[in-house]
Amino acid sequence: MMRQYELVERVRRYNPHVDEDLLDRAYVYAMKAHGAQKRASGDPYFSHPLEVAAILTDLKLDDATIVAAVLHDTIEDTDSTREEIDRLFGQGIGQLVEGLTKLKRLDLVSKRAIQAENFRKLLLAIADDVRVLLVKLADRLHNMRTLHFVPSDKQARIAQETLDIYAPLAGRMGMQNIRDELEDLAFRHLMPEASQMIKAKLDELREKNGQIIAQVERELRDEFSARGIEARVEGRQKQPYSVWRKMERKSIAFEQLSDIFGFRVVVKTTEDCYRAIGVVHTKWPNVPGRFKDYISTPKENDYQSLHTTVVGPGRQRVELQVRTSEMQDIARYGIAAHTLYKDGRVADRDVLVRESRAYQWLQRTIELLAEGDSPEEFLEHTKLELFRDQVFCFTPKGELIALPRGATPIDFAYAVHTDVGNSAVGAKINGRVAPLLSRLQNGDEVEIVRAIGQIPPAAWEHLAVTGKARSAIRRATRDAVRAQYTGLGRQIVMRAFVRAGKDYSEDGLKAALPRLARVSVDDVLAAVGRGEIFSGDVVKAVYPEVVDERKAVMPRPEGEPGWFPLPKAASLVFKVPDANGESSLNSIPIRGLRGDLPVRFTPNGGAVPGDRIVGILTPGEGITIYPIQSPDLIAFDDQPQRWLDVRWDIEEGHPELFPAKLMVTAINEPGTLGMIATLIGDTGANIDNISIHELSADFREMIIDIEVTDLKHLNGIITQLRAKPVVSKVERVNG
Template sequence: MTLAEAPSRPVAPPLKIMRQYELVDRVRSYNPQADEDLLNRAYVYAMQAHGQQKRASGDPFFTHPLAVAAILTDLKLDDATIVAAVLHDTIEDTASTREDIDRLFGADIGALVDGLTKIKKLDLVSKRAKQAENFRKLLLAIADDVRVLLVKLADRLHNMRTLKFMPFNKGERIAEETLDIYAPLAGRMGMHGMREELEDLAFGYLMPDARTAILNRLHAMRERLGPLISTIEAELQARLGEAGLTADVKGREKQAYSIWRKMEQKSLAFEQLSDIFAFRVIVETTADCYRVLGMIHTEWPTVPGRFKDYVSTPKPNDYRSIHTTVVGPGKQRVELQIRTRTMHSVAENGIAAHALYKDGRTLDMDEVASESHAYRWLRRTVAMLAENESPEEFLEHTKLELFHDQVFCFTPKGRLIALPQGATPIDFAYAVHTNLGNTAVGAKVNGLAVPLVSRLKNGDEVEIARAEGQVPPAAWENLVMTGKARASIRRATRNAVRSQYAGLGRQIVVRAFERAGKPFGDDKLKAALPRLARLAVDDVMAAVGRGEMFSGDVVKAVYPDFTDERRAGASPDKADGGWFGLRQAENLQFKVPEGTGPTSTIPIRGLGGSLPVRFAPNGGAVPGDRIIGILAPGEGITIYPIQSPALTAFDEQPERWLDVRWDIDADRKELFPAQIAVQAVNEPGSLAAVATAIGDLGGNIEDIRMTSRSRDFRDLVIDLGVWDLKQLNAILSQLRALSTVSGVERVNG
């Protein structure tokens, strides 16, 4: 079909009930060994089962499964798939059961029909959580046997062709589901022709005005460029013939939905698109593809950056073709796709082009997978279900994989890695292996060191530097493009946080047993897990670390006769200082010079340590302070200096108080948060003098807030980073010595 003959809209064939013999003839036209009896029995059974049922259009319902079967015969599928298409609505819409189908047509066909019945019940455009779980079920249903997907796609295609008879609200849901799920799935399975028709039908239903506007622009462009297109076709054909190459040259017009999507995504006007018209050159052999390429590149200048060889490096959906753009006849940019007839069949029909039967026998799905990269992708995707992802994460991952075009990169050993456009070395690392991504610390692209967030291009060779013990930063999740990378980063981050809480919880539990005077061991705790409603020791430790479980309850679960005096008796007299007073005394006893503290205290090493630690807001804490830890549910430990008045808020919550001590490496200069309040004279240079005094002593100003107390004075609240209490006191002394400072004190929030 030439561009001038292209229809303005896909038109459904006129209604005609396919006869029994016609169905058999269609199958035997490509499979002479077809089981005629099986096909006939399925036809008669489905016709009788559906009886007088009608479709929304008023047509006999039986016309629908026959139309689905006809679509699949065009794809030359095996007998079982055709029979499953004829029977696919019997379990759902008639009195037939799975047992009936198994008994009459065999378990293989019964499984196909049952899988299709389950898919029909799934709502893929419902609220996100339910949609995610249903999409998961959809992929599970098609992973074991891709023929379920092929029948479902044909079923959806016929339903889309007749969607105008549906009530709009139901039709809208079907069209959205088609555009979001089924059309991308068809594309990911390499079924380009079916994907384009599904997209066009859904686009026309959901956005008829936009589709009409684009078709009108296409028609006007076709009218204007028609003679030039014919000239280019004829000249290409002639030049190839002169070179002794047998080839078919055909014009190709970009589909309306693809044009609209590109205009939306890239904010382009219709006139700015350069690939609306292109030409396909179809030859006999792979060698001919490269001969055509050589002739064309010799004859006409190429457009830089517009060459892609998907023959030597096929796309993950098995698409193979050479793409190039040249400045051709009439100085026009001409986009060309060069492929063999076999490649063209796979490009249009995808996985359906891989014969499902050979030598009179049906291939099992492992054999199909060995021929189809697309089906292997589907199985790998479904294998992720075993990695305990949430349905929402699984949906996000799969949609990311469905909707992106690919770039192709290589490992140093030459392994090909397909990634979405815009992918980074982080995505590359996770595509090679999850552990490589989790431990990645650097990357080289084509031998040059690059940031891990660099965008990769086709043909890049990527080498990943790694460090054991590395945990991927949570911020990476917003930088990567692949669903696998995002899911792996989330999982690693969750595991790291859980490990921190479990480590903190273990220290709290061990300390609780020491205080109770009871021996502790994991074996003792394992025996008590049912009483704590946890499955593993680490679950208990993480719950304690997160503040979801009190350490005294763990002791009591192991030793039921244990009584925690802090929870059993009345609170100490507030006049004597309450729990705060007791904790002060206890803390003074335990907070001795570094390295000499008891083992029952928890060591604090700063924000970068292995425990989930933060410092008190509005004041902080620095090494040298006597400190108390407060356990906040889900937040870890908050460290307060012992003089902080904020601690009185926790007087009635003794189970949240923790004995902590500093454990600082003297050789590692790490800054800790402190806050000071300065009263400065309001004159030029006073703020500069304060900043200089702090900087001269090595302090770092992290934030500063200024308010006017009077025309003569300004109040400054300064957040500092300092090494320890000695440095902080030196800064306070230096500030007090300034003539522009009338007062300074440390803030203890």
């Protein structure tokens, strides 16, 4: 176990102004707090936070971060409190330790939900101070190094969590060294046989190609030296998990991989990078399509380098990366490179936001927390973005947009701005009209076609790739549904005030909000639209003297052939349509499924313009429209408060199709079904579904769900079907 003075000396190597007293006090405090606690290995528990601190000294982090590492488990696993940490070490260190403390006593139903909520809390803490992330990654790295001491039933879960969350998170923060080690440790526990097999093949290949590697290094140094380029050349080998992942992704064998060995060239300046790549391409032919410039277009984790593949000695493919020393630091340490000591202090968040694309990505991810996602949805969306490689696309103005591989113009639109995504109706890719579901490629120029008032379809949520797009689509859908319920509720409430002979005003409704247990007028109206509050209760809350109309007894329209007798109280909330199927102007206008109200039609026969209709308010679902002759209305005879006065409001010149159902009895002979379908199609109607039942050897009964413009259209189809010699009987189905 590391001694007290050894910790101080490790920090002093890169920070001569180390606060020795602070480190000493933290060491002693944590050692006493953890006391006799033991790790699964049998070692004193205190050895773990010391090893975490040691990992962070390799990243040359400030004193506060090292102290937070030493103390990071005290609040969670000992009797220490945040208040005590603040008092002894300051609020800054207390905040770091609190951010690293898992939530306790969570009232959640599953381990997955607990994991998600803890991850959410961690990211919120990282948003305040990125050093929380650095300590957490170091903590996870040491836990993975000692995972073999943990009971076997926990090893797989911890390794999978590391592979799912922490290794990709380290990668997105540019901390490639930590990512590589986390992935290989997890790989070793999750797939030990595959890990051992690949490691053995890599060792065998290294021994076989040792001379070629040395030859390439020597020739590169000689070429650079001859042209006055000061460069350091290092051979490198892919990590076992990286090899496995590529084999899986491309479905190829180990022997088919051509880039297991590569070379890194480190030079002084950016200009030298391009000079060096010119030297390499002059000496050896490059492989077409394998040159990538991540200097002019850095990755989102701040990675910068030039990549190329050439055909080197012995006709072997050789992969090279060329970068400066500063780029090398960022490639190794990622966001930690931005927190190296600058005049004795760590870079603040504003500096990170300005300098680090990785931190900008993290900030955008944190914004998703404000979108109302559940913790599990947030975790899933974050994992989606962590795992995917990137494509780089451009707006028509030349702005670069980085997206996960597999992203579509939908994701692109939301990456530009949420309003652009919500109003998107089409896209042009490289000047050509393309479907919104097209997969984008590197270098595509994407123009989004927009329409005012557009609402993104709910189905887009399952088509989008990025968490930002999915979250925004879900929020827009929620808002649109709420707006529909609010609009329906406003119409219901206004008509309730008219029936009561009272004036409706939002000011009056605001004054009654406490009696309705709602915080805003829109909340009340939406609740009425969803059927959670009865409109009469709203009237009574504003005007207490009004009699509850649910207790009134009114005459009902009875006796007319084909009409269903309405409940006695229904006439207060439903006005019988006139002979033209129209109700009074106080009724709610119905335009169809694509109107601005939450409307659906009864599945047992539907309703079409020209029918006399009634609306039934279903809590949480909006209005269900029934033709007045539907026997299904019997079920609502004792619920008069759910009956609504509705009328058709069809926009001329913009015909819409409405659902209806026909029962057709026809002769069972070849061509009958085709004849019926052709007739219906020729009238401009649409067949939505057909079910066929055998009545006898000679006759079949067809239940046909069709869509028509109005009652006249429907009756015309019925008349034409009855005229066909193969048709025995046609009836409209109502319930």
